[in-house]
Amino acid sequence: MTPVPDPLAPARLGPIEMRNRIIKSATFEGATPNALVSDRLVDFHVAVGRGGVGMTTVAYLAVAPEGRTERDQIYWRPEALAGLQHLTDAVHATGAKVSAQIGHAGPVANSRSTGLPSIAPSARPNPLAMGLDRAATDDDIARVIAAHADAARYAIEVGFDAVEIHLGHNYLASSFLSPNINRRKDSWGGSLANRAEFARRVVAAVGEAVDGRIAVIAKMNMADGVPGGLWLDESLQFAQMLEADGHLDALELTGGSSLLNPMYLFRGDVPVRAMAETQTGIVKVGMKMFGNLVFKHYRYERLYFRDHARQFRDALDMPLILLGGITDHDAMTTAMRDGFEYVAMARALLREPDLINRIRQDLETTSLCIHCNLCAASIFTGTRCPLVVEPPNAKTGTR
Secondary structure, three states, X not given: OOOOOOOOXXXXXXXXXXXXXXXXXXXXXXXXXXXXXXXXXXXXXXXXXXOOOOEEEEEEEEOOHHHOOOOOOOEOOHHHHHHHHHHHHHHHOOOOEEEEEEEOOHHHOOHHHHOOOOEEOOOEEEOOOOEEEEEOOHHHHHHHXXXXXXXXXXXXXXXXXXXXXXXXXXXXXXXXXXXXXXXXXXXXXXXXXXXXHHHHHHHHHHHHHHOOOOEXXXXXXXXXXXXXXXXXXXXXXXXXXXXXXXXXXXEEEEEOEOXXXXXXXXXXXXXXXXXXXXXXXXXHHHHHHHHXXXXXXXXXXXXXXXXXXXXXXXXXXXXXXXXXXXXXXXXXXXXXXXXXXXXXXXXXXXXXXXXXXXXXXXXXXXXXXXXXXXXXXXXXXXXXXXXXXXXXXXXXXXX
16 A cells, blocks of 8 residues: 655645645736835745644736726736845745746736736636726737746746646636636637647646746636536546656646636635625625525535546546645545645635644644634735734835
8 A cells, every 4th residue: 555645744846845835826916016026035935844844825917007906906027026036035044935827817816906808718708807897819819828937047047946827717728727707719719628728738838848947736626616617527628638748747636617616615604794895886885785695505524526636637637736625634644545645725824834743742732723714805905814913113115
């Protein structure tokens, strides 16, 4: 029998060596004013680095200016590089590795905020922007694929150890995969093979640009959590395509739609009024009035993506990263027993950035996170746990 890996022991991920198998998963930090690195963003990732994770993930770094969900998100360009270099240096000083989540928001982008037209597989209303997403042209598709490769080269230049390609949550690549959103009649729509082609070309472009110098991860939906969306019957086939293509060092398994059903990912309480306060105008009013109807409620459960993810473990040989309801050593060990090579955590580390060090000292340590999801309401003002008192005069200067 294969021995069960120790989640707290060193492990390789592609070409890199991590001090353990625990990854801080991507959560938009809301700490990038003017689309640049700030002291607060650096402090955010240094805290979880000092707290013991094997690798932290910087989210979200758009490959094109219209690929941002809002104007203050970083997009890859020369002006952002010095700040990102400072960030990677600071994280490396803690002993942790650092990954860059790269992608294009597509229909999740808010053109009203960015001031740039948003694109999607097919033309569709965009409720956040109170406008219309434009159907991506062949030129758009080629440009965005090339931009992913450029982003990967930039990531190497500024010292990232890995890139995580965002293929989930109905961002652009995920929306092409979704039969609910992709209504195209050309070679980019219809069959799963056609709908998967954009994402596969993105991954291939990144893999070829990286050429083994850093690790390449993809974050993909197992299920969109919406009627007519991507589900296991097709997502398993898509994952097998990615494995056969051979450009990835690991696959991170997620679910839900930032566009249509975000709570499929964020299980637990639904703080509708707090989330509405982050919006303006008619969107804010609408969320307050109808939010409880729009945002579905999913009871928090330990290892809540495990049953879906085990289907992927059975079908694939490549390394997999399990996330969802992993907050203690027992859950990590359960994931290792199931055959997952790495685990990813987010909300528990917002509550306690030093949780991994505390677990290392006492394997019975339990997380203080209560899954209230008020952290989700803070993503545009500095992502944080509301139960943690921040020091006064927190630095916010950009770099």
